[in-house]
Amino acid sequence: MHGREKTKEGSSLVPGCTSMEEKPGQPAPEETPSNAPPGTVGRELFGYVGIEAVLDQMRIKTMKTGFEFNIMVVGQSGLGKSTMVNTLFKSKVSRKPTGPGYEERIPQTMQLQSVTHVIVEKGVKMKLTVTDTPGFGDQINNENCWDPIVKYIKEQYEKYLREEILISRKRKIPDTRVHSCVYFVPPTGHWLRPLDLEFMRRLSKIVNVVPVIAKADTLTLEERAEFKQRIQEDLKAHGINVYPQEDLDDDSDDRLLNKKIRDKIPFAVVGADTEHQVNGKRVLGRRTKWGIIEVENPAHCEFPLLRDLLIRSHLQDLKDVTHNVHYESYRVQRLNESNQLAPSPAAGLLGKHEMESNL
Amino acid sequence: MASSEVARQLQNDNCRPLSLSGHVGFDSLPDQLVNKSINQGFCFNILCIGETGIGKSTLIDTLFNTSFDDRVSTHFHPNVRLRAQTYDLQESNVRLKLTIVNTVGFGDQINKEDSYQPIVDYIDAQFEAYLQEELKIKRSLYNYHDTRIHVCLYFISPTGHSLKTLDLLTMKNLDSKVNIIPVIAKADTISKTELQKFKIKLMSELVSNGVQIYQFPTDDETISKINATMNGHLPFAVVGSMEEMKVGNKMVKARQYPWGIVQVENENHCDFVKLREMLICTNMEDLREQTHARHYELYRRCKLEEMGFRDTGPENKPVRVALLKGYKDNKKSVSHSYSSVESLQETYEAKRHEFFGELQQKEEEMRQMFVQRVKEKEAILKEAERELQAKFEHLKRLHQEERMKLEEKRKLLEDDMIAFNKRKAATELLQAQAFASTPTISLKKDKDRKNTSFM
Numbered sequence: 115m116h117g118r119e120k121t122k123e124g125s126s127l128v129p130g131c132t133s134m135e136e137k138p139g140q141p142a143p144e145e146t147p148s149n150a151p152p153g154t155v156g157r158e159l160f161g162y163v164g165i166e167a168v169l170d171q172m173r174i175k176t177m178k179t180g181f182e183f184n185i186m187v188v189g190q191s192g193l194g195k196s197t198m199v200n201t202l203f204k205s206k207v208s209r210k211p212t213g214p215g216y217e218e219r220i221p222q223t224m225q226l227q228s229v230t231h232v233i234v235e236k237g238v239k240m241k242l243t244v245t246d247t248p249g250f251g252d253q254i255n256n257e258n259c260w261d262p263i264v265k266y267i268k269e270q271y272e273k274y275l276r277e278e279i280l281i282s283r284k285r286k287i288p289d290t291r292v293h294s295c296v297y298f299v300p301p302t303g304h305w306l307r308p309l310d311l312e313f314m315r316r317l318s319k320i321v322n323v324v325p326v327i328a329k330a331d332t333l334t335l336e337e338r339a340e341f342k343q344r345i346q347e348d349l350k351a352h353g354i355n356v357y358p359q360e361d362l363d364d365d366s367d368d369r370l371l372n373k374k375i376r377d378k379i380p381f382a383v384v385g386a387d388t389e390h391q392v393n394g395k396r397v398l399g400r401r402t403k404w405g406i407i408e409v410e411n412p413a414h415c416e417f418p419l420l421r422d423l424l425i426r427s428h429l430q431d432l433k434d435v436t437h438n439v440h441y442e443s444y445r446v447q448r449l450n451e452s453n454q455l456a457p458s459p460a461a462g463l464l465g466k467h468e469m470e471s472n473l
Numbered sequence: 474m475a476s477s478e479v480a481r482q483l484q485n486d487n488c489r490p491l492s493l494s495g496h497v498g499f500d501s502l503p504d505q506l507v508n509k510s511i512n513q514g515f516c517f518n519i520l521c522i523g524e525t526g527i528g529k530s531t532l533i534d535t536l537f538n539t540s541f542d543d544r545v546s547t548h549f550h551p552n553v554r555l556r557a558q559t560y561d562l563q564e565s566n567v568r569l570k571l572t573i574v575n576t577v578g579f580g581d582q583i584n585k586e587d588s589y590q591p592i593v594d595y596i597d598a599q600f601e602a603y604l605q606e607e608l609k610i611k612r613s614l615y616n617y618h619d620t621r622i623h624v625c626l627y628f629i630s631p632t633g634h635s636l637k638t639l640d641l642l643t644m645k646n647l648d649s650k651v652n653i654i655p656v657i658a659k660a661d662t663i664s665k666t667e668l669q670k671f672k673i674k675l676m677s678e679l680v681s682n683g684v685q686i687y688q689f690p691t692d693d694e695t696i697s698k699i700n701a702t703m704n705g706h707l708p709f710a711v712v713g714s715m716e717e718m719k720v721g722n723k724m725v726k727a728r729q730y731p732w733g734i735v736q737v738e739n740e741n742h743c744d745f746v747k748l749r750e751m752l753i754c755t756n757m758e759d760l761r762e763q764t765h766a767r768h769y770e771l772y773r774r775c776k777l778e779e780m781g782f783r784d785t786g787p788e789n790k791p792v793r794v795a796l797l798k799g800y801k802d803n804k805k806s807v808s809h810s811y812s813s814v815e816s817l818q819e820t821y822e823a824k825r826h827e828f829f830g831e832l833q834q835k836e837e838e839m840r841q842m843f844v845q846r847v848k849e850k851e852a853i854l855k856e857a858e859r860e861l862q863a864k865f866e867h868l869k870r871l872h873q874e875e876r877m878k879l880e881e882k883r884k885l886l887e888d889d890m891i892a893f894n895k896r897k898a899a900t901e902l903l904q905a906q907a908f909a910s911t912p913t914i915s916l917k918k919d920k921d922r923k924n925t926s927f928m
Contacts, residue, residue, distance in 0.1 A: 163536070165753060166566070169510070231490070233497070430502065430508075449610045
């Protein structure tokens with residue numbers, strides 16, 4: 115890949131990469147250059163050309179087409195998943211009435227519910243899909259309670275794969291793949307439970323898992339720190355790779371940034387969707403007898419960190435990792451499966467090419 | 474973009490629009506995307522088609538304001554070749570990997586029938602490479618060096634009359650594969666009025682021959698106006714030059730003639746600035762997108778159909794789709810795409826069987842042929858053997874006959890000898906009798922005589 119010299123001036127110098135290999139200009143009939151790109155040479159621009167206008171073009175294009183983001187929240191009932199989603203997106207995404215007198219029956223089996231919304235902020239249009247999992251981990255026997263979730267995630271990959279493999283395919287394939295899965299860990303203060311470990315282990319292989327400590331207002335700061343420490347150790351001991359994955363760091367900048375995030379995982383969050391008056395300002399928070407917990411105050415809880423991670427800084431990265439890593443590995447696995455029945459269509463196309471070109 | 478508009482538009486998508494009660498922060502999404510692209514860098518590939526000496530390299534140098542090292546090529550190439558060179562350019566924090574493909578020897582041959590074919594082949598080869606990468610099982614598309622041609626600058630010689638047949642033919646063959654932007658090269662040889670007429674003539678010729686050149690997109694409000702005006706100025710009349718002259722009190726790129734100075738960046742003198750603006754500043758992204766979404770998809774579709782793959786269609790698929798026909802619409806669409814991977818697989822299986830069948834057949838044929846040949850050879854050899862045998866017999870017989878003859882002769886000889894001996898004995902007896910009949914005194918003499926006759 116290229117070196118990352120970022121200079122601030124207008125036109126800048128770039129040291130050449132490798133020496134350029136040109137196709138020799140003999141009169142011998144060689145038709146086309148080979149597919150391996152010849153070595154490239156850096157070139158100095160004498161004046162302003164306008165290449166950086168391509169950034170604006172890209173920006174305009176993406177604003178026009180809009181974005182899609184699919185998030186899944188998993189956790190036992192009563193951990194505040196719906197409230198958290200509402201707080202994240204500052205709107206009533208999940209219409210779960212939380213007043214007293216409301217009886218929510220715990221469903222017998224776990225069902226996944228997806229709700230899609232479109233939100234617009236400053237001209238940026240986003241199609242947000244939130245998948246909720248009521249009933250997760252609520253039964254007495256929770257074996258294989260992750261199966262419906264795994265199946266759902268794989269179904270979305272399958273749908274995308276089918277669209278991608280069509281001969282006449284759409285210009286923009288609708289993306290319903292789950293980009294991030296937020297897992298709510300109950301604030302026991304001890305360790306991760308076997309259910310948590312098992313679930314995260316299975317799911318971190320197919321989707322970006324972001325673990326959070328739910329209802330963190332029951333833990334003091336010291337308890338919180340210890341809990342986090344133990345969770346991190348647990349995750350490492352079991353080889354669970356949560357987002358941001360270590361092996362996906364491209365370069366030192368990324369690594370530094372992601373290390374900071376990794377040190378803080380899992381975020382201890384508190385969700386609230388009611389506003390209160392604090393010091394003359396309206397803030398989102400939970401009012402208790404002993405004080406008001408401000409959700410967006412970094413001293414109180416780590417909700418701002420979660421929000422920044424999910425939305426403000428790493429949203430595109432979440433989508434990219436889903437597309438480039440998880441989707442690709444699903445695709446490899448799927449195509450290899452049909453390979454065992456018969457060599458895969460892709461390999462078949464490939465092989466046919468070779469055979470045809472040889473014949 | 475008014476949110477009510479958005480709301481109405483998306484009601485149809487079964488999505489509920491939502492109103493935000495505070496700042497969420499995803500308006501930074503385009504920035505995140507842009508940052509990501511900056512990290513990855515951009516790729517842009519230009520193909521220049523034009524006769525030798527028409528000014529392709531100079532124009533590219535001028536466009537990107539740098540001197541790409543390009544040798545002057547001769548006019549004596551026997552066929553058209555393409556030469557691609559890749560350069561890394563950087564401007565502020567944007568890295569561009571620019572590939573320039575030049576046609577060498579275009580329009581130089583006496584017989585120009587095949588001039589456009591290498592170009593078409595090259596473009597197809599780039600699409601093919603991308604398709605191969607996309608179809609691999611383990612693929613890495615996000616750091617794949619995209620070599621597909623994004624734009625083709627077609628250089629028209631400034632005759633002032635009309636398009637050459639070669640130009641028309643080439644453009645007709647390329648218009649469905651690549652975005653073509655025709656430019657009038659060496660525009661400083663045409664006067665303004667002639668230029669107007671020339672442009673009109675060119676455009677009408679292109680239209681009447683059904684050549685689809687690239688139209689700058691007019692669907693986005695921010696750039697639609699300027700794009701529309703530019704569309705009216707096509708083809709751009711350009712002049713290229715890297716030499717700088719002093720005009721007024723500035724150094725500008727220009728060409729100096731005894732009768733004046735043609736300034737490259739002066740809009741009154743030529744359309745160079747327009748070309749640069751359109752190509753780089755305004756529409757680079759759109760060019761890339763059109764290449765990917767339209768030309769590449771078309772190529773992919775044709776290629777896959779050619780190889781016999783089909784999306785599920787009710788007429789050529791067995792039991793499965795027949796069963797699905799009865800389902801409701803939305804279910805059908807899902808199962809439509811559900812059978813896609815399998816249908817691909819089935820088609821592949823069928824092709825594979827067919828191919829193997831052919832292979833088997835060929836093998837059988839060869840085997841048969843081999844066996845046949847062996848038989849034939851054997852027959853020939855047997856024939857030869859028989860002949861030899863016959864000869865041998867014949868010779869043997871001859872030999873026998875000779876022998877018998879000889880035997881006879883010998884017998885005869887022996888008989889003769891016996892007869893002769895007999896006669897001899899008889900004659901001697903007679904002689905002896907004749908002696909005994911004379912009275913002789915000397916018995917001794919008889920005895921002597923007997924003795925001597927005995928001897």
